[in-house]
Every structure is written in structure tokens, then in C-alpha cells.
Amino acid sequence: MISRFTDATAEEINKVMDRSWQAFHVYRKFPLKKRADFMSAIAREMEASADELVHKAMSETNLPEPRLRNEFNRTLFQLRSYGAACEAGDWLEARIDTAIPDRNPPRPDIRKMLVPLGPVVVFGASNFPFAYSTAGGDTACAFAAGCPVVVKAHPAHPQTSEGVARAILKATEKSQMPEGIFGHIHGSGTATGRLLVTHSNTKAVGFTGSFSGGKALFDWANQRKEPIPVFAEMGSINPVFFLPGKLKESAIETAKAYASSITLSSGQFCTNPGLIIGIEGPELQDFITALGNEIKHIVPATMLHPGIAQSFQNNRSAALAQEGVVTVSVSETLPKENQGIPTLASASASAFLNNPLLHQEVFGPYSIVIRCKNKQEMREVATHLEGQLTTTLMATAKDIREHEELVEALKNICGRFILNGVPTGVEVCLSMQHGGPFPATTDSRFTSVGADGIKRFARPLAFQNWPDELLPEELKNANPLQIWRTINNELTKKGIL
Amino acid sequence: MISRFTDATAEEINKVMDRSWQAFHVYRKFPLKKRADFMSAIAREMEASADELVHKAMSETNLPEPRLRNEFNRTLFQLRSYGAACEAGDWLEARIDTAIPDRNPPRPDIRKMLVPLGPVVVFGASNFPFAYSTAGGDTACAFAAGCPVVVKAHPAHPQTSEGVARAILKATEKSQMPEGIFGHIHGSGTATGRLLVTHSNTKAVGFTGSFSGGKALFDWANQRKEPIPVFAEMGSINPVFFLPGKLKESAIETAKAYASSITLSSGQFCTNPGLIIGIEGPELQDFITALGNEIKHIVPATMLHPGIAQSFQNNRSAALAQEGVVTVSVSETLPKENQGIPTLASASASAFLNNPLLHQEVFGPYSIVIRCKNKQEMREVATHLEGQLTTTLMATAKDIREHEELVEALKNICGRFILNGVPTGVEVCLSMQHGGPFPATTDSRFTSVGADGIKRFARPLAFQNWPDELLPEELKNANPLQIWRTINNELTKKGIL
Numbered sequence: 006m007i008s009r010f011t012d013a014t015a016e017e018i019n020k021v022m023d024r025s026w027q028a029f030h031v032y033r034k035f036p037l038k039k040r041a042d043f044m045s046a047i048a049r050e051m052e053a054s055a056d057e058l059v060h061k062a063m064s065e066t067n068l069p070e071p072r073l074r075n076e077f078n079r080t081l082f083q084l085r086s087y088g089a090a091c092e093a094g095d096w097l098e099a100r101i102d103t104a105i106p107d108r109n110p111p112r113p114d115i116r117k118m119l120v121p122l123g124p125v126v127v128f129g130a131s132n133f134p135f136a137y138s139t140a141g142g143d144t145a146c147a148f149a150a151g152c153p154v155v156v157k158a159h160p161a162h163p164q165t166s167e168g169v170a171r172a173i174l175k176a177t178e179k180s181q182m183p184e185g186i187f188g189h190i191h192g193s194g195t196a197t198g199r200l201l202v203t204h205s206n207t208k209a210v211g212f213t214g215s216f217s218g219g220k221a222l223f224d225w226a227n228q229r230k231e232p233i234p235v236f237a238e239m240g241s242i243n244p245v246f247f248l249p250g251k252l253k254e255s256a257i258e259t260a261k262a263y264a265s266s267i268t269l270s271s272g273q274f275c276t277n278p279g280l281i282i283g284i285e286g287p288e289l290q291d292f293i294t295a296l297g298n299e300i301k302h303i304v305p306a307t308m309l310h311p312g313i314a315q316s317f318q319n320n321r322s323a324a325l326a327q328e329g330v331v332t333v334s335v336s337e338t339l340p341k342e343n344q345g346i347p348t349l350a351s352a353s354a355s356a357f358l359n360n361p362l363l364h365q366e367v368f369g370p371y372s373i374v375i376r377c378k379n380k381q382e383m384r385e386v387a388t389h390l391e392g393q394l395t396t397t398l399m400a401t402a403k404d405i406r407e408h409e410e411l412v413e414a415l416k417n418i419c420g421r422f423i424l425n426g427v428p429t430g431v432e433v434c435l436s437m438q439h440g441g442p443f444p445a446t447t448d449s450r451f452t453s454v455g456a457d458g459i460k461r462f463a464r465p466l467a468f469q470n471w472p473d474e475l476l477p478e479e480l481k482n483a484n485p486l487q488i489w490r491t492i493n494n495e496l497t498k499k500g501i502l
Numbered sequence: 503m504i505s506r507f508t509d510a511t512a513e514e515i516n517k518v519m520d521r522s523w524q525a526f527h528v529y530r531k532f533p534l535k536k537r538a539d540f541m542s543a544i545a546r547e548m549e550a551s552a553d554e555l556v557h558k559a560m561s562e563t564n565l566p567e568p569r570l571r572n573e574f575n576r577t578l579f580q581l582r583s584y585g586a587a588c589e590a591g592d593w594l595e596a597r598i599d600t601a602i603p604d605r606n607p608p609r610p611d612i613r614k615m616l617v618p619l620g621p622v623v624v625f626g627a628s629n630f631p632f633a634y635s636t637a638g639g640d641t642a643c644a645f646a647a648g649c650p651v652v653v654k655a656h657p658a659h660p661q662t663s664e665g666v667a668r669a670i671l672k673a674t675e676k677s678q679m680p681e682g683i684f685g686h687i688h689g690s691g692t693a694t695g696r697l698l699v700t701h702s703n704t705k706a707v708g709f710t711g712s713f714s715g716g717k718a719l720f721d722w723a724n725q726r727k728e729p730i731p732v733f734a735e736m737g738s739i740n741p742v743f744f745l746p747g748k749l750k751e752s753a754i755e756t757a758k759a760y761a762s763s764i765t766l767s768s769g770q771f772c773t774n775p776g777l778i779i780g781i782e783g784p785e786l787q788d789f790i791t792a793l794g795n796e797i798k799h800i801v802p803a804t805m806l807h808p809g810i811a812q813s814f815q816n817n818r819s820a821a822l823a824q825e826g827v828v829t830v831s832v833s834e835t836l837p838k839e840n841q842g843i844p845t846l847a848s849a850s851a852s853a854f855l856n857n858p859l860l861h862q863e864v865f866g867p868y869s870i871v872i873r874c875k876n877k878q879e880m881r882e883v884a885t886h887l888e889g890q891l892t893t894t895l896m897a898t899a900k901d902i903r904e905h906e907e908l909v910e911a912l913k914n915i916c917g918r919f920i921l922n923g924v925p926t927g928v929e930v931c932l933s934m935q936h937g938g939p940f941p942a943t944t945d946s947r948f949t950s951v952g953a954d955g956i957k958r959f960a961r962p963l964a965f966q967n968w969p970d971e972l973l974p975e976e977l978k979n980a981n982p983l984q985i986w987r988t989i990n991n992e993l994t995k996k997g998i999l
Contacts (some may be wrong), residue, residue, distance in 0.1 A: 030910065095993060098954070101935040113923060114935040120913065122755040122946075227724045231940045234947070321547070392542070392728070405972060413527065415619065416963060423966040426610060436612040437990055438595040438964035443728045449619075449961040455593070457962070464946040465954070469937035475902060475921070488994055491932055496592060496986055496993070 010399045012192045014153055018200045024185030025124040025153045026206040031183040033121045035153040036478065037092045039180075039488065042087035043062030044148055047140055047177035048081040051169065058168045062134045065162040067307040067343070072270055073135070080135040080176045083145050083433055090435070091149035094488030096463065099479055099491045104502060116480040119463035121151030122234075123208030127199045128222070129159035129166055130213035131309050132273045138162070138491030139169035139189070142453055143211030143236070148186075150462035152209070155188035157201060161310040163191055195221065202226050202235075209462050211452065212237040212289040213275070216366075216444055223447045236461050238453050241445040242279035242366050245397040246415065247381065248293065248404035249284055251425070259399065259467065263372075266427035268347045270369035271306040273313070275427040276395050279366055281374045282354075282386055291391040293374050297334030304341035314343040316493070317369035321348055324367055329356030345369040354382045358389055384411050386443045392442025392449065393419040395428040414483055418442060420449065505659045509689045510557065515697045521682030522650045523703040528680040530618045530648040533975065534983065535588045536677075541585035541645055543673035545578040546638055548666065555665045559631045561992045562659040564804040564840070569767055571637070573901065579631040580642045580930055582961050587791055587932070587953030591985030595962065596976055598989045610967045613977040616960035618648030619731075620705030623698045625719070626656035626663055627710035628806050634697060636666035636686070638710030640733070645683075648958035649706070649983070652685035654698060658807040659690055692718065699732075706959050709734040710772070712942055713863075720944045733958050735950050738942040739776035740925045741865050741887055743880065743896040743912065745901035746781055748922070753789035756896065760869075761796030762991040763924035765844045769867035770810070773892050773925040776863055778871045779851075779883055780974035790871050793846055794831030800844040802837035805866065811840040814866035818845055821864055826853025830871070836907050842866040851879045855886055879960040889946065890916040892925040898984025915939060917946065 013021070032040075038140050051058065058074050066073075083476040088095060090269035097118045105112035125147035136142060139156050147154045157168035170189040175184055188199060189456040198218075202210055202225045211232065212219050219237030225236045245263070266278055280297075308314040329352045336347040347370040357363050359379060363373065377383040396419035398405070398412065406410055416422055420441030431439055433456050439454035440446040446453070451461045473482050482501040484490065489498055512516070529537075548555065563570075578779070587593060594615045600608035600622045609652050626635035631641060636653050644651045655663035667686040674683055687694060699707055699722045707723055708732065709716050716734030724734045742760070763775055780786040780791075790791055800910040805811040826849045833844040844867040851874040854860050860870065874880040893916035895909065902909055912920055917938030926952050928936055936951035937943040943950070948958045970979050979998040981987065 034910070093991075095988070100954070102929070102931040103812075110927065112929060112931075115918075115929060115931060117933040123914075139750060181794050224724075227721075232533075232720070232944065236947075272702075278776070402969075402972070413531070417527075418621075420962065421612075421964040421966055421970075424968045424972070427965050430607065430610075432599070432609060432612060434599040434609075434612060435991060436599040436614040436964060438614050438962045440962070443960075447729065448731075452962060457597070460947075464939075465888040465917065465935045465937070466932055466947060469918055469920040470923050471919075471921045472899075475899070491592070494590075494932060 008181050010191045010262045011100050013190045013195065014196050015056050015200055018190065018197070019106045019190040019191060019206065021155055022124065022204045022206040023054055027204055028153045028183035028185030029067040029123050032153055032186055035484055037094055040149060040151065042092040042093040043176060043180040043182055044084045044145060046171050046180045050172035050175045051140060052081060054172055054430065056166060056453065058233055059169050060167060062162060062165040066134050066309050068270065068309070076133060076135045079433060080141060081256045083136065083139065083142055086433065087145045087149045087456050087459060091459065094479060094486055096456060096459045097479055097488065099490035101480065101490055101501070102494060103472065107117065115469050116476060117465050117467040118479050119460065122462050122464055122490040123152060124206050124209050125152045125154050125209045125211060125462055127154055127156045128212040128214065129156060131159050131161045131313065134162045134165045135169070136165060137213040140173055140436035146458040147211070147462045149459045152462045153186045155190060155201065157192055157198060160193040160460045165458035166423050173425065189317045191440060197220065198341050199225055203229055205231070208233055210235040211453070215239060219447060223367040234461070235447050236451060236453060238275065238440065239444055239446060240275040240366050240368065241365065241393040241441065243276050243395045243397070244282060245391055245399060245428070246387070246411065247281060247283040248398070248400040249400035250404040250409055251399045252283060252292055254401060256288055257295050260292055260299055261283055262284070262427055263296055264303060267372045267427045268300070268303045268370040269429050271308050271345045271447070273309055273368065274429050276431060278397065281372055282377060282383060283374065285376045285378060285381065289376060293333055293351060300334045301337050301345050303336050303370070304338045305336050305344040305346050307341070307343050308345045311343050313368065314345060317345045317367065319365040321369065321371055325379060326348055327356070327360055327362060329364070330373070351372070351376060354378065354386050358385060364391060380408065384414060387411055388413045392445045394439065394445045395419055395421045395423060397423040397426065397428050399425055420445065509694050510687045512697055514756060515694070515701065518652055518685040518687060519621065519701045519703040522652055522685055524921065525650045525680035525682030526620050528649055529683055534591055536627055537646060537648065538585035538589040538674060540677040541642060541676045545581040546672050547669035547672045548637060549666060550579060551669055555662060557729050558665050559659060559662040562662050562729055563631050563806050565806070566635060566769065569956055570899070573630060573632045577638060580633065581637065583930065584953050585641045588741045588956060591983055592957045593953065594985065596923050596975065596978055596985060596987035598998070607932040612964055612966050613918065613973060614962050614964040615974065616957065617963045619959050619961055620649060621703050622649045622651050622708060622959055622982050623704050624653045624709055625695065625709040625711065626653060628656050628658045628810065628879055630710065631659045631662045632666070634710045636668055639955060641957040643937060644959045644991060646956045649959045650683045651700065652687060654687045654695060654720065656673060658691040679835045695719065695855055695926065696722055699886070700726055705730055707732040710952070712736060713834070716944060731958070732944050733946040733950060734945060735772060735937065735949060736892040736941055737772040738864050738892070738938065740773050740890055740892045740894070741777040741779060742775045742896060742925070743908065744778060744780040744786070744886070745895070745897040745905055746783070746785065747898035748896045749780060749785040750790055751898060753785055756790035757789055759795050759924055761800060761924045763871045765800045765867040766926050768842045769804050769924050770806055770865065773886065773928060775894065775925050776869050778869055778892055779874060779916045780792050780871065781877065781880055782873045782875060782898045783810070785875060790830055790848060797831045797844050797846045798834050799837045800867070802841040802843050804838070804840050808840050810865065811842060814842045814864065817864040818866065818868055821860060821870065822847055824853070824857055824859060826858070843885045850874060851875065853885050855882060861888065877905065877924070881911060884911045885909055887915050889942045891936065891938045891942045892916055892918045892920060892921065894920040894925050896922055913968045
């Protein structure tokens with residue numbers, strides 16, 4: 006079986022992308038319901054192999070079974086709920102302006118809806134072997150949009166990826182989908198990724214991973230003769246601003262919640278709170294002490310793969326060695342091989358502001374508390390942060406009134422703004438925004454979680470002056486699919502008489 | 503007054519962009535109604551100077567008065583109708599998922615809406631001194647989205663641009679907008695544009711013009727430390743496919759309509775039909791003859807500026823000199839200085855397929871008829887075309903049934919698909935798609951005409967766990983703005999109890 010996981014050759018990639026292109030012209034014409042049924046069929050096939058897939062993922066990622074079961078079910082939920090959203094059709098943004106023949110000049114009949122972009126290349130994520138990999142969120146969104154998918158399996162969990170790919174292929178057969186609707190490619194280096202992204206049949210890219218990986222894809226995609234969109238979710242440090250009133254009110258119980266959020270799944274979440282900002286004083290000191298005490302008792306866990314464990318060790322050491330950085334607390338349990346040791350550090354705001362290295366993500370069970378002299382310095386930290394997936398505000402109503410400028414500044418740097426909670430835990434629902442200003446993602450106008458993510462892989466097409474019988478079902482007078490449409494500026498499910 | 507129009511210095515640009523950034527933080531918090539009122543105020547101020555502005559534009563662009571009056575009114579309509587759309591709030595994509603506290607784990611309350619990106623730099627278009635310049639579609643969309651605007655005036659109509667800028671500044675004062683909400687910059691070379699696009703305060707770019715201009719902005723924007731979106735509409739050749747039944751039915755009357763569409767405003771529209779494709783036979787020959795006869799009688803008109811006239815002459819000569827290209831007909835009236843001579847050419851499909859130069863736009867009153875041997879060759883032409891703003895199909899119902907594959911292929915290359923009409927005439931309405939696959943535009947997922955263009959300059963922001971009193975009006979339980987929102991997957995105007 007090893008031979009299967011050798012890097013795909015350029016010839017193999019050409020073949021896969023050609024089949025994908027052919028499948029596109031078949032699949033994009035399928036009714037929404039058929040797309041949704043196909044996605045349900047994938048969920049069913051995966052469910053039938055649940056134990057096998059979860060066990061494969063356990064052995065390849067070191068993630069514990071409950072965490073993987075949870076993620077597995079989330080993946081099925083994504084396939085089913087994005088399929089339902091696909092069929093409901095709100096995402097199509099159907100707009101109709103009917104003709105006004107007696108106007109001078111006459112107004113033609115124009116009807117617009119979203120249509121699929123073409124084959125989408127998806128790069129599996131190391132930290133989500135199911136939910137953001139082979140049949141994960143990007144794949145589900147692309148299928149819903151009407152696009153074929155070619156997945157590059159993450160080299161750290163190729164067996165899991167193969168297993169999921171087999172489930173997709175079974176569903177493809179049973180649902181009588183065109184053969185090329187799904188392709189699965191292995192590749193351990195950057196060459197495979199580059200060939201996939203620069204292939205002329207590739208029309209969009211989905212990626213979840215590191216900044217360097219995502220940025221490379223983005224650059225290749227933009228340097229093509231025909232540039233294509235890249236949706237790269239590249240993680241962030243997810244700053245948490247603790248305001249004085251809130252600290253006073255609940256420093257101790259908050260410390261418990263944060264110790265857990267920082268070290269959950271060995272800190273291997275892109276919404277891990279890597280930066281905590283507070284104003285110096287006895288309350289902040291109490292909080293740091295309490296958080297440090299919690300961190301001490303967290304037992305180290307094995308990280309996703311040796312490469313990530315090594316990176317964590319290097320980045321953690323580099324951060325702790327910076328001028329002004331104090332190690333507050335580490336786990337009392339010695340880490341075994343490839344385990345990440347839970348760590349809390351602290352630094353002054355001026356040390357942070359003067360050192361770009363401290364603004365970078367340390368992917369793993371690590372967080373640093375930034376001590377500001379006052380409100381002004383806290384605002385300075387806020388305005389010097391880069392784009393983030395999430396920002397969290399820990400504050401009382403009074404705190405918020407007293408820090409209005411800070412609150413406004415924070416809205417401007419993130420995709421999700423949490424009040425009095427933890428950033429980990431990304432709900433799969435329509436209101437979710439998982440995406441934020443660069444460098445959190447390459448396109449802050451879209452989300453990679455929730456059914457709005459379907460729109461990443463579609464573009465509007467307007468039909469002008471087409472008779473009813475030649476229009477797509479979505480735009481016909483009678484509204485046979487019963488979708489929401491904006492007709493002459495009015496949102497309605499009514500048909501046109 | 504001349505001194506006003508010297509190129510802005512880097513220092514001046516820094517100052518303008520800093521003021522724009524400051525204004526952003528004030529303007530983005532303004533209620534939708536205040537934005538709409540401001541846009542109406544701009545329309546009012548422009549209207550008060552209508553004659554002066556139109557006369558300035560006539561002298562700077564050589565466009566005739568009725569054409570400019572028309573465009574001027576279109577500009578006012580854009581400002582008012584996008585303002586109304588801004589206030590109606592459908593574009594905000596408000597989504598609410600309410601909390602489920604007794605779920606395990608509890609589901610938090612999450613509410614999402616679009617928020618503005620930040621300062622937008624708009625590059626005025628040479629061919630639309632009003633509708634796609636200083637207070638044109640991009641500017642109106644940016645203001646509606648909540649973004650300040652900095653316009654780089656087109657160097658071919660700086661006086662007109664100054665006049666419109668003055669109207670905007672008057673409206674700014676009367677509406678008590680922050681001073682930096684609008685900036686106006688002159689610059690004749692590429693240096694000014696580069697400084698504007700690469701300035702760290704610039705968060706998006708709107709452009710209408712040439713491929714080389716748009717592509718340069720796109721590349722600069724993507725090479726920034728923080729890449730930003732560029733919406734460049736770079737024109738296209740707008741292919742028109744004449745199917746055999748339709749040619750037989752109405753070759754002669756269609757010729758009249760097409761002669762007019764090709765030469766309207768001296769062919770200076772980005773939706774000008776620059777390529778006509780038909781299958782060889784007596785009907786096509788009749789059509790070519792009829793179209794040629796019409797073109798003969800069209801009187802040349804002065805082009806926008808000497809540079810464009812010179813480009814037209816060069817590109818036209820180059821196209822006509824290609825192997826296999828025949829000049830079918832030119833205007834019988836000799837052109838005066840800076841006039842574009844209406845021209846119809848013809849070539850075989852094989853000559854066209856083998857020569858990339860013939861796929862390029864000849865901006866001006868020019869079109870070429872491509873003669874295909876048969877249906878297969880016509881399809882080959884279709885699949886070799888690059889992305890287009892529009893594609894037009896001239897066909898009977900029977901033609902369409904007999905050319906299903908061609909019709910499907912055409913859907914895939916354009917933003918607007920017209921049946922039995924002409925591509926010129928871009929209606930300002932919600933269903934309009936003015937944008938298409940690259941190289942027609944740099945982002946096929948958005949439109950630059952119609953209120954959906956507002957979404958170019960916004961991104962989603964999700965609020966998690968915020969109490970009602972701290973949420974923006976748009977997301978409050980009671981729905982005080984009475985906008986459409988998707989609450990727990992149901993589209994409604996209802997409030998939350």
C-alpha cells in the first residue's frame with residue numbers, strides 16, 4: 006500500500022485535473038437536490054466506516070478518540086447541513102428584474118444567480134483530519150456550489166485521507182456522479198501543491214494551515230496567467246482583552262476556563278487564545294497567578310506529528326528567550342517524546358510592541374499575558390495587532406462604556422468578536438464567521454465555516470432576455486424550487502405571473 | 503488653476519490616506535440612513551451644477567451632450583438607488599443564530615453582518631467621466647458600504663473630476679461628514695497609482711480601464727505585506743454567436759442593430775461587440791454584406807482623447823494586417839484628427855484560433871466576423887475564448903436545442919449572457935452582473951454595476967455572546983431597522999422575542 010502514497014507525478018495531476026474539468030461540465034448542470042443527495046450519500050458512506058476511520062485517524066494524528074468522534078460527527082453535520090443549505094438555495098442570490106418594454110429605452114428582463122467557478126483544489130489540514138480535510142468544510146462547500154473537488158491529502162494522515170476518499174468514491178458511484186467529480190492526490194513536498202494550484206483547470210483553492218503554506222499558494226495563484234481565488238485560513242493568535250472590571254469580578258473562575266482553552270487538544274486549534282492582554286495591577290497579577298496554577302496541572306499530550314511537536318518546541322523556546330519575556334508557569338508533568346508542554350509566559354506591553362516575533366503564533370499549548378501600564382497602552386497594543394480570526398473581550402458593561410475606542414478598534418481587526426467567552430469552539434452555523442483580515446486569511450470577505458462558505462466557489466451569472474423555458478429552474482417565473490428571490494427589489498418566494 | 507493638477511507627492515498622498523483612515527473610524531459607525539442621506543446630498547449637489555459639469559465633460563472627453571446628460575443622470579440614479587439599497591440593508595447579509603444554553607456543549611448566541619473594509623481607492627475611467635469616475639459606481643458602492651473614498655482623477659478629464667469632487671465636498675460639509683471621507687488626487691503617471699494602492703491605509707481598490715492598467719494595480723495590491731482586493735473591470739471583446747436559424751430569420755434587421763451597437767459612442771464601451779461568430783454559408787455572407795453596408799454609412803466621431811484615438815488606430819491596423827484578416831467595410835466618411843473610423847473585418851475561424859492577437863480588444867468602433875466551417879469549429883472558438891463581461895447568443899429556440907453544448911460552454915465564460923439583443927446598454931439594477939471571469943475583471947465573484955456592488959467593499963463580522971444593548975442596530979432583537987435577516991436558518995423581518 007505504501008506505493009499509493011508516493012508523490013503524484015505531473016502526468017497524474019494532468020489526468021486528474023482533466024477528468025475534473027470534464028466532470029465540472031456535467032455536475033454544474035445537476036439540480037440542487039441532486040447535489041444535496043450526493044453530499045448526504047458521502048455522509049452515509051463515512052458513517053458506515055466510522056470506527057475504521059476514527060481508528061486510522063487516532064493512529065496517524067495522536068488525537069484522542071472522543072475528540073476525533075466529535076470531529077467526525079461534525080464533518081457529517083457539515084456535509085448534511087451544507088447540502089440542505091444548497092437545496093434551500095438562499096446562497097444563490099437569485100435576483101430578477103422584469104422587462105419594462107414601454108420604457109424609453111425599453112428595460113430588458115434580467116435574472117441573476119450564482120454559478121460554480123470550476124474545479125476546486127482542497128488542501129487537507131493537519132489538525133482536523135476530518136472536518137477540514139478530505140470531506141471537510143471546503144470540500145462540502147465546493148460540492149454544494151456545483152464544483153468538482155481534487156484533494157491533496159495531508160502527508161501526516163494519508164491513510165485517514167485514503168479511507169475518507171474511498172467513502173466519497175463509493176458515494177460517487179451510488180449517486181451516479183461523473184467519475185471525475187472527486188480526485189485524491191498525495192504529495193509530501195511543495196511541488197505537488199504548486200502543480201495543482203497552477204493547473205489551468207483549477208479555478209479556486211481551499212486551504213487550512215500555516216501562514217507560509219497558505220501564502221505560497223496565494224502567490225502562485227495570483228501569478229498565474231489567469232489568477233484564481235485562494236481561501237487560505239492561516240491561523241492567528243486570537244487576542245483576549247481583559248478589562249479591569251471583569252478581572253476584578255471573576256479573575257479566578259476565568260483562569261480555569263482559559264487554562265482549558267489554551268491547552269485543549271494540545272493547543273492545536275487555530276482559534277487558540279495565544280495572547281492575553283490586561284492592565285497591570287493586583288487583579289491582573291492574581292489572574293496570572295491563578296492561570297499559572299491551572300497550567301501547572303495540565304498534563305502534556307502528544308502533538309499531531311513530530312514536525313509540529315518540533316516546531317512548537319522551537320517557537321516556544323524562541324518566544325521565551327525574547328527580551329522581557331518571563332516564563333510564568335509550565336506543566337509539572339514532564340513531556341514525553343513529541344508532547345507539547347503547556348506553558349504560560351508574560352511580558353510588558355512595550356516588550357511586545359517592540360518585538361514582531363511576539364506577534365507570531367506559537368502553535369500549541371502556549372499563551373502569553375501582555376501587561377499594559379494603562380488604558381492607552383492597551384489601545385496601542387490593539388491597534389498594532391494584525392488581522393485575526395477572533396478577538397475576545399472580557400468585560401463588564403461598565404468596562405465597555407469606559408473603553409469604547411478600544412472596543413471599536415477591536416471590531417476592525419477580527420472576523421469573530423467574542424464577549425466573555427473563549428475563542429475555541431467554532432459553531433457550525435450560518436452566522437459563524439471563520440475568517441478574518443489578512444494574515445488570518447487571504448480573503449476576509451468569506452468564511453470557511455458555515456453554509457455561507459458555499460459562496461466562495463461561485464460567481465454571479467446574469468441572463469438577459471431569455472424566455473422562461475430556457476432559464477435555469479432557479480430563475481423561472483413559477484419559482485418551481487420555491488427559493489427566496491429578489492424580484493424588482495422585493496425579496497419573495499412568490500412566482501411571476 | 504493648472505498647478506492643482508500636478509501629480510500628488512508621496513507626502514500629499516500620505517496626508518490624504520491618513521485623513522481617510524481617521525474618517526473611516528467615524529463614518530463606519532454612522533447609521534445606514536445617514537450614509538444614504540449623504541449619497542442623496544451628493545446627487546443634489548451634482549444636480550445643482552449639472553450644466554457646468556456636463557459642459558466641462560464635453561470639452562474634455564469629446565462625448566456628445568445627450569450621451570453625457572444620460573450618463574450624468576445615470577450617475578445620480580446610482581447614488582440614489584445604491585443609497586436606498588444601503589438603507590434597506592439586504593446587502594448586510596444579517597444572520598442570527600440564537601443561543602441554546604441547554605445543549606451540550608451550550609450553543610452561544612452568534613450574529614453576523616457585513617462591515618466596511620476601510621478606505622477605498624477609486625481610479626476614474628476615461629470613457630465614463632461621471633458614471634465610473636469621481637462620484638461613479640465604485641464611489642457610491644464604497645460610501646454605501648461605510649468606506650471613505652480617495653479618487654485618483656482620470657488625467658484625461660481632470661476638470662470634470664474637480665467639478666464633481668467639489669460637489670462631493672459640499673455634500674460632505676452639509677451632511678456633517680468627517681472631513682477625510684473623500685479625497686481627490688491627481689496623477690498623470692503610474693507612480694501616483696502605485697503609491698495609493700500600496701499605502702497601508704488603503705483596504706480595497708476600484709478600477710475601470712485597460713487590461714495593463716488593471717493588472718498592474720492587481721499585482722501591486724497582491725504584493726503588499728497585507729494584500730487587498732482589487733476590483734478591476736478591464737473590458738472584453740464581448741463575443742456574439744449567430745446561430746444559423748437566427749441568421750436565416752433576421753440577418754438584415756439584426757445588421758442594423760449591430761452596426762449601431764459596434765459604433766455607439768465611437769465604440770468606446772467595455773461591452774462593445776468586438777467579435778461576431780457565425781457558420782459559413784449564404785446567410786452569414788448576407789449578414790456580413792448587410793452589416794458592412796451599415797458600417798459604411800456611420801460617420802466617424804472624435805474619440806475620448808488623442809491617446810485613445812492613437813491606440814485605436816494602432817490596434818486596428820495591427821488586427822487588419824494579420825494573416826487571413828479581410829477588411830469588409832469602413833466608413834465612407836474620412837475621419838478627422840482623433841476620430842475613430844468605423845470598421846468591419848472578417849477572418850476564418852482557423853486564422854482566429856491560431857492568432858492570440860485577434861483575441862484582444864480593439865477599443866473603438868471595430869468588430870470582426872469569424873467564419874466557422876461548422877458547428878464543431880464554432881464550439882472550438884467558444885472554448886478558446888478568455889473570460890468576458892458579456893456573451894451574446896443570436897438564436898431561435900430550435901438553434902438552442904441544436905447547439906446545447908455550445909450554449910453551456912458560453913455560460914462558463916461570461917458574467918452576462920444575452921439572448922437576441924446587443925451587449926451595449928448596461929442596466930443599473932440589482933440583477934445586473936457587470937463583471938466576468940479573468941481577464942474581463944480581476945474578481946468574477948462581484949459586480950461593478952447594481953447595488954450588489956456594495957458587497958465588494960465589506961466583510962462579515964460575527965458577534966458572539968453580546969447582549970442586545972451592545973449589538974449594532976442591525977442585529978438587535980427587535981430589528982429596529984426592519985431589515986431582512988436569517989434567524990435560525992429562516993429569512994424574516996420579524997424580531998426576536
